[in-house]
Amino acid sequence: MTEPKPNPNDPLLIHDRSLTAKVARGSEAGDIVDQQLHLLGTQLVSQVNVLLRTVRSHGGANTALDRPVQAILTLVTALGHDQPVVLRVQEGFVFLGERHLKTTSAQMPIFGSFIDALAAIGVGGISMERTTTDAELRKFAELFVAILPGPAGLETLRARLAEASLDNISIETPRQTRKDETADSGIPRTGRSGPVASPHGQVQQRSRGAYARAGIALDTLNQNARSGGKIHFRHAKRAIQNIVDLLLKDPATVLGLTTLRSHDEYTQNHSVNVALLSMALANRVGYKKLELADVGLAALFHDVGKCTIPLEVLNKPGEFTPDEWVVMRTHPIEGVLALVGSRGLGNTPGRMAAAAFEHHLNFDSSGYPTLSTPRRQTLASRIISVADCYDAMTSARVYRRQPLAPPNVLNYMLSKSGTLFEPTLLKYFITCVGIIPIGTLVLLDTGELATVLRPSEDKLLAERPAVRIIAAADGTRLEPAPEVDLRDLDAGGAYPRSIVRLIDNTDYHVETSRWVSTGSGS
């Protein structure tokens, strides 16, 4: 049987073949998604639009539907490798999953039609499983176009989809937006780095979003680098720029996120944490806003060289063998080669190359890679080294190593001041994370158990940070856990609560991030 001759004017078939070829070559799904996500997302919007319009004019049985239906099924199969494919319309913008789909003027009529179709019946998104069938798509389209415009459309459609037992296609309610920060709320966001109406909660929520986006961008980049694809930074840049804004508003909240410890995503969490800690430290040192973003991006990708290390070594449970260490120790060099190889000399940021190459060199020029001529780390690399060590030592990696409590890590690092680490930077770092670092578990003189939320803003009262009390003196877990500033005086002018002991949370296998980042232990 001969393959039908491709029509060069048929973009969908071209992408389909391209995807098939990629799959045949064994490329990772992430590579496929990243390289073609925008293109395929746009195609999906276009084909869904065609489907709805065709059903509206010809009904669900017409052969004119064959093409868009097949196209959608191909796209959903390609895109939804481990989760449903969701097209969302939020505030007039189209998203593929969580990713905004950029639009060109040529594509806008299609996007506009799609946006209007969903908005008319109040649908926020269409979710399609990879297992969606031809018949389900046709039925869905029929039901969709039969809904009359109006606020009841969403619920009516949802009920009809349930009646028709369309298990693989669902619709979403429009997502909420943070309009309390926006121009249509009456309290517009003041922009770049100004205060927001209710800083702490909003910064925390936005920080978590930015943290997650940075992680996703990093993940995409790592997958690209691993499969030899182009390394590009736009999504990571956006995430880092967001974090810089938030850091300048509320550094403690952003730093609190670094206590998140998800061993499943160690590399990703670690790199994002290093970026946050590096930016916080660089901020103390005096880096300006744009320079902070540079440092953040460099820190985020400091381990990019690990993309060349075989996954069986990188994810190996247990200790590395000497040979595996040799391989692991190539990652600073591999990082630079990956960056220069992918982006070329002219597009490789200096700070990023420095961070990739120098983050395991030490202040005294020891460390690795071993060089014939001793090399002094750049300031940014020294900053990233401090952040890297702190986060790595306070993190638990599955099966590999026991983490240390933050105060113990700081003590270790101080013992290496002047050898592994630049003494001045260590001083700045301590003022940054606090003499009793964020996430430290502490015993109060009231017998209560607490975890440190923010360093004290008064350096003369450094031992009086803001804490969250997680257990009463009798050991009862408090839910929600109240936040207390240990600098607050009682009516008699005395401190009602003081820290009497720093607790090594690893002794009890207690992860404190749940209280630092959410305020809730559940």
Next chain:
Amino acid sequence: MSETQAGPTDSNSDRDDEIASARLAFRELDKAWRATRTYGINNAVTKRFFEQLQTLMIAHLDRFLVLAVIVDRAQLLLYGESVYDSEDTLGESLAFRLYGDGVREVRFEHGVSPQDLHDFLDALWVRDDSENADDDVVTRLWAKDLPTISFVTAEDIVRAPWSQELVPQEHGFFATPPAAFGGVIEREKQLAATAAVATGPGPAAAGENLRRDGPSGLVGFEVKEYERAMLERELTAENGLDSEQFVLGILRAILSSQQPPDVLTRALATLPPVLEVLLGKGRWPALVEVLALLETAPETNPGFEPTHGMLARRVLESLNVPQRVALLEAGLKAAPEKLDGLAGVCARLTSAAVDPLCAVLANLTHDEHRAALRDTLIRLGAENPEPVLKGLADERPQYVLDLMAIIVAWQQPQAASVLSMLSHHADHAVRKEALASIARLHPKGDGAPLLAFVRDSVEEVRLHALRLLASGRYAATWEAWAPHLADKEALLEQPRGENRMLFHALRVTARDGAIPLWLELIESRSWKQRQKTEETALLAVRELTSLGTQRAWQALEKAQKIAGGAVKKAIAEALQARPS
């Protein structure tokens, strides 16, 4: 006056005023944007639009403090009313530029400066829609760090379920926290009671020595002024870092220090594109450093295996391939005055680069650039002269002059015959220089290469050629001369002085071979140009007399029988004065 764009206004009339004022401001913003794109920022029209924009924007912000609009496809909305709606295509719409990249709101605040407005438009103008681009409108606007203009993206305001992905660790080392902490608290209380008191700085001391009114744990951690100043200096230096130079430094460190074969192989593989970047940007010193490293690393780095040496050589040789040599031109134009290191680059080119080097030389106008390439071609071209010689057929005078200089420097006399082809070049300066070059290369002997210039359209060139031929250092047969003297009418038209020189050169180089021409001139009759014919015949008599050979006298004797008038008389006088 309202505090914010969306805040309650005193009346509908205030709101209407605000909307009307915003419309005017955005109309001017649109004009300024278009003018910037069409004419550039420094154009008088653009400046006028900017002034109008500034006036209107300042007036609006003076009254309403803030101008914050929602971006909706191709329009900007204030209180749900359109205050900007492009009449042109979507691609021309300022609003769509914002929308397309996901900007949901823009906000201008009191105190906005012309520079802020300009930077804002600049961020919108530069656009790379490719998915691989590192920047878009959002990242560029952020990087502008505008103090009075801010924006919110669609992604910013969506309540995405990120927190689900950031769940604390529930298994592995950190288990789910216990339902109660009584045991932890009791144990820690006991430990606190028995723990030794830690001393010194650091968290341990901070933790174990915690006293309600004791000294701060941060004592000893204050950053001193000199430490702060030192870091500031380092930061300044880091900000001034040349990224390319820095990355090259790392690559050098890898190639000179690392020994794992696959690392070296991959490091070497990064270099060909590096060469192209450095060539294209004219970064000659950096390029020389890379080339020098490739030359020395096989000797100095024990990790280099023969295959690495071969790879290094290949990279070095790749400097000569046409597309890389062609980048020299881009590099020279990118940094016309920075020639340090160029000689080092040229010194590493081989004769394989001659052809593309000639192509580069043909396009250069800067004297120093041409001199550098000429010197290189003088060195390399002797081994591979063909491209240089072929280049002489080019029409561009400067290029041909450069090639002649190269050829002369080779000092190959046989090149004279090739240079004689330049007698056909359209530019007389080229012909003149070709003649001079021939004389330098070929100061005596066969005069044939010079003959090509004796009928040149420019007198200066003709006379120069004749003077050279008349110098006595050259010989030329009548057969060589004949094609240049075939047009007898032209001879008659020529000034007498020039004919005198021509005949003189002819006599000196062709000797007896020229006798038939002179006889012909003496015997010729022309009723139209009787005087000129006679003058020419007299010159011929004079040359035959000066020739003074047996054949010359015989020719005069023969001519005496045919000639008449002044010519006959002159022949008679010549024969009479013939030495016995």
